[in-house]
Amino acid sequence: EIVLTQSPATLSLSPGERATLSCRASQSVSNHLAWYQQKPGQAPRLLIYDASNRATGIAARFSGSGSGTDFTLTISSLEPEDFAIYFCQQGSSRPLTFGGGTNVEIK
């Protein structure tokens, strides 16, 4: 099973600031990595797939990069609605696995 480790666990930032979230895989997943956003009481929403492709309807301020074992989700300028938990997920091998999440909170 591929283990995904996200850091930091919590990111305290102000609106307008840049957010950089990290996801590290225990073995190479090539580019088979996705990012999801989850708000309290809601289902996750797909943001990025195949490491760097924005999903339908996702704002351009969200971008993903990386390959192999190290990946980054960047939010260029935080909007109030971006404060949420972000999960990475690998699609390279079964079982599909998720990282533990990064909570982006308002500073």
Next chain:
Amino acid sequence: QVQLVESGGGVVQPGRSLRVSCAASGFRFNGYGMHWVRQAPGKGLEWVAVIGHDGTYQNYVDTVKGRFTISRDNFKNTLYLEMNSLSAEDTAVYYCARDLGKGKFFDYWGQGVLVTVSS
């Protein structure tokens, strides 16, 4: 628009069974693989199972293998998860999710249904 609506959750005693359903609309259901993903209260996400577009392929996480069965009815546009021998560790919100393609990612999710295993 794509809609996935789960139902059938509730409180069930340890060792008992429960079936949850997911009604799909707004897309050609028989053209997509489908998944179940769960989230224990206050915890992260865990992929549970996948089924191919025509139902001939299924795959499960080890923790539910032999106890859970994923199935689908393409005439009713409905996905199912039959859960047997339930334990407290199965307590979670269960989400159905549409496969983006190639069985890797999830592009649309339902709102989730809570299953609580408790005596």
